[in-house]
Amino acid sequence: MRLLCTLSLLACALLAACRTAQPPALPTSAPTVFGVVSGTSQERVSYVARVLDELAPQIPLVVPGCDTRPIDVRLVAEMAHSNWRGATFSMRSERWMELPEAEGNERLAATMAHELVHYLLGSEWSTLPGVLEEGLCDKVAHTLVPGAGPLERAEYAVILGTALDGSYRFDAQRVIGKGKAAHFGPEMMTYTVRAPIDRDTMPTFEEALRLDSRDLEPNRIKELRVVLDALGYLIVSRIGVHDLHQLCRRAHLQNLTRVPPLWLLEAAGLERADRDGWRIAVDGLFGDAERRALLLRDGLQFQDGR
Numbered sequence: 001m002r003l004l005c006t007l008s009l010l011a012c013a014l015l016a017a018c019r020t021a022q023p024p025a026l027p028t029s030a031p032t033v034f035g036v037v038s039g040t041s042q043e044r045v046s047y048v049a050r051v052l053d054e055l056a057p058q059i060p061l062v063v064p065g066c067d068t069r070p071i072d073v074r075l076v077a078e079m080a081h082s083n084w085r086g087a088t089f090s091m092r093s094e095r096w097m098e099l100p101e102a103e104g105n106e107r108l109a110a111t112m113a114h115e116l117v118h119y120l121l122g123s124e125w126s127t128l129p130g131v132l133e134e135g136l137c138d139k140v141a142h143t144l145v146p147g148a149g150p151l152e153r154a155e156y157a158v159i160l161g162t163a164l165d166g167s168y169r170f171d172a173q174r175v176i177g178k179g180k181a182a183h184f185g186p187e188m189m190t191y192t193v194r195a196p197i198d199r200d201t202m203p204t205f206e207e208a209l210r211l212d213s214r215d216l217e218p219n220r221i222k223e224l225r226v227v228l229d230a231l232g233y234l235i236v237s238r239i240g241v242h243d244l245h246q247l248c249r250r251a252h253l254q255n256l257t258r259v260p261p262l263w264l265l266e267a268a269g270l271e272r273a274d275r276d277g278w279r280i281a282v283d284g285l286f287g288d289a290e291r292r293a294l295l296l297r298d299g300l301q302f303q304d305g306r
């Protein structure tokens with residue numbers, strides 16, 4: 001028995017450096033050991049301040065080469081773009097992070113961990129390609145907020161599988177019920193899941209590693225962005241944070257502006273990978289926890305019949 005379903009496009013947290021951006025003025029704030037959190041609700045600001053004090057000191061423990069700088073978190077009613085989960089803005093000497101004030105607690109913590117990596121990365125990481133920076137931020141977020149990992153990894157596998165083959169196929173038990181009542185029955189099924197991306201406009205994975213995510217054309221960025229985020233996550237997962245740091249330092253010592261794609265592919269064990277090799281790498285993201293998270297989550301739309 002087969003079931004076809006469609007994955008909605010992921011919201012992604014971006015490193016934004018907009019020339020006209022200003023830190024939003026907000027009525028209330030709470031100082032923390034690591035900076036300040038501002039927003040409209042004192043209760044929410046105080047809660048997020050505690051989350052910041054819990055997460056900020058952990059970033060340098062898992063990411064070598066971090067800078068020490070005070071962190072300015074602004075809790076906003078709406079992000080500048082509806083598909084952003086969070087953003088870190090850098091304007092000359094000014095830097096601040098925006099997060100949606102009404103975000104659920106686990107999502108907020110995972111997004112803050114992701115943005116803290118953008119915020120604190122030091123100059124040793126300057127040769128890291130933009131595509132990989134997003135993957136690094138996601139990897140650290142999943143390390144510090146493990147509950148956020150399985151669904152995002154599952155979505156990345158579906159996105160990369162769709163980019164490779166037009167869809168991602170896997171076997172799992174049949175899902176019975178919907179929403180919070182959803183559970184697995186005994187019957188095994190083959191699921192075919194598609195992310196809504198246009199493969200005709202996609203670069204190859206090797207080409208994508210040469211792109212800087214901040215230089216992409218705005219009209220292509222949304223769709224391409226989810227593939228780049230997924231690709232960055234896969235490559236960072238296979239290389240590991242510390243070995244990736246060493247590659248960045250090596251590129252810096254050789255006066256390169258960016259780590260060459262071939263170094264990245266070699267370190268990820270994918271330099272000679274054909275389509276099957278990439279498929280095996282993508283499957284490596286998708287274990288039992290990811291299968292369960294994808295199938296039992298609220299909102300996965302099964303659009304076609306069996």
Ligand SMILES: [Zn+2]
Pocket residue numbers: 013014015114115118134137
């Ligand atoms: Zn980001």
